[in-house]
Amino acid sequence: MQQKARVIYDMAMILLVMVTILTLWVEHTVNSTINLIVWIVFLIDYIIRIILADNKWQFIKKNPFLLLAVIPFDQFFQVARIVRLFYLFRIKTITKYYVTPYIKQLTYTKKMLLLLSLPALLLVETIMIWKMGNKLEFWHEAFFVVFQHLFIFVNSLESINHFPSILLLTITSIFGVIIQGLVLQWLFDKLEDIWHKRKQIFSSTKSGG
Template sequence: MNKTKLAFIYEIFMLLLALISVSFIWIANPSLHYVDTIVWLIFVLDVSVRFFRSESKWEYIKKHPLDIIAIIPFDSIFLFARFARIFRLIRLIAMASHFAKPIFSIIQTNGLHKMITFTCGLIFISAIPIYLIEPKINTYQDALWWSIVTATTVGYGDLSPATLAGRLIAILLMIFGIGLIGMTTGSIATYFISHTKETNSTVAFIKQELDRYDQLSEADIETLQILLEKLKTEKAQI
């Protein structure tokens, strides 16, 4: 597994931790405080590593002010719940600013965002006729639950269509659900391949330009500096 894939897995993991932390806002359970503290410590470690690896500490602070705010333990300083909630949300925003970028890039790949939008709309809309025509499904919530498990091909079997129309809707949901899973897998693969190709092409261009270093203009040198800084920044984030 290459560094790009490891970095992507790490970013997903950190984003999930942030979501878990924010979910504790509405759960009044003292035992969850320890889990929240562990999440906070992991985030502090991540910010600390990024801070000390940055060449200009002041530039890092200016570009990532939410990071600095998010690692301050306001939960302990402010005992009022509303303040704790605000700063937990800040923590989520700070972490998402780092770790959600690859996810948004993948969603924009190969038109995946359109497929996600269409499939989600189909799930909500198809639940309406299922609720109206299926005798065993008595609420829209049950119909929506059935639509979701059918589209995701989980199929628990607790609810199933008995009418022909319901079964046709089920087939339609399964087709688009399987298609969405396939497109998601393909988009993830495309993201890694294109990211690697982009890096390799940039390195090849830099090498080509350095071969004619005696002919480079000031503008060419400035362009190379920008590209090198970009590559260095990307490597530091892995």
């Protein structure tokens, strides 16, 4: 029951992230209010996690970017582009924080299936967005938009004006964070493996000497 509640809670937080991403698509006065409310929710969540952590300093050291994400740096700047960069950093960091535990639970087979299915999923999404009446004349233009959203949160309002397309691209951005998490986890595992092997070789050499 507790595990189920945790999953529901994490999904709700990711949903809030999606709402924040959607605000990047539209220039509206309500956007700042939405971002403020979402930031307050994440700040409260962060504070509670620190309070409940057995080793508070260890939690902070383990999640340095999460700390930076909840600090309202965007309030100190009036330049829209700089504020947007802080929003993007916050969105990506928080998304990664809530998604990473579930990535770690995936088996190697599931991870490989996820990565191998990516090209087909991107192709299907590309065709859907291309056919949805957006300002995209060629399919490769749609693919470029999808590819952008897979790795960075961007605003493609000049070419995307169909709300279902915006939702698809928002989901793609979240999915992109998952893919990046898988790649980073694989990279860190490899580096850790190399480190342990070198350490063993060094220890063996030292013992033999």
